[in-house]
Amino acid sequence: MITPEYIPLIALSIHAHPDDQEFTVGGTLARWARAGCRVVSVVVTRGESGNNDPDKDGGFKPALARIRIAEQAAANQVLGIAETICLDYPDGELEATIPLRRDLTRLIRIHKPEVVVLGDPQAVFYGSGYINHPDHRAAAQAGLYAAFPSAGTRLIFTDLLAAGYEPHNVKRVYIHGSEKPDTWVDIAATIEVKIAALRRHVSQLGDWDPEEMIRKWAAEEGQRGGLESAEAFKVMVLEEEKQEN
């Protein structure tokens, strides 16, 4: 039984780029953080390709990476997220490799999340106008398979075991952007915070105000879930709680 009111003790949010988390699950993470959940936020790339200004060349990438990581840290602070972790995989060229899965497995074994939050590795198309960024799928796939089976299986990545990272069983995986969601988290109390956090990604938003779009998305998802404002997930329950509240 999946309860929308469920609050994990520790959650690990895994996304490809700075700002992905804020567009998709910021309301849920803020809600959980307010209720006492320790949320750890992982960005797999530093978003250093996120600029199409013809006056900028490759030399701009290190500076943009610094800007975007600072924006992510600021956004996380707004959401009440305890910790920001930045891996350094190449933005725009991400693949769901074994080294990435190992890195994410290590983070799961260190932080021991009850829940891992990520995108849908199966999502290639959204409607007829948006091709999902391949980095999003790669981060989601590597994160999903880090959560299961790698984190909990002792003899996968024995180098991690030798280094002292003991197995950890993730209880649930919250997958956003699924075409078949089954759980709607009420974000009426945290949508303002979600929008405020998203606005910290100044380098990506420019003059555009995301409020109208975010409210529209939340209302659409809310309608499907019988709520005023919601974020939608497909939830995989890998380990049942002993007692559901």
Ligand SMILES: [Zn+2]
């Ligand atoms: Zn992205």
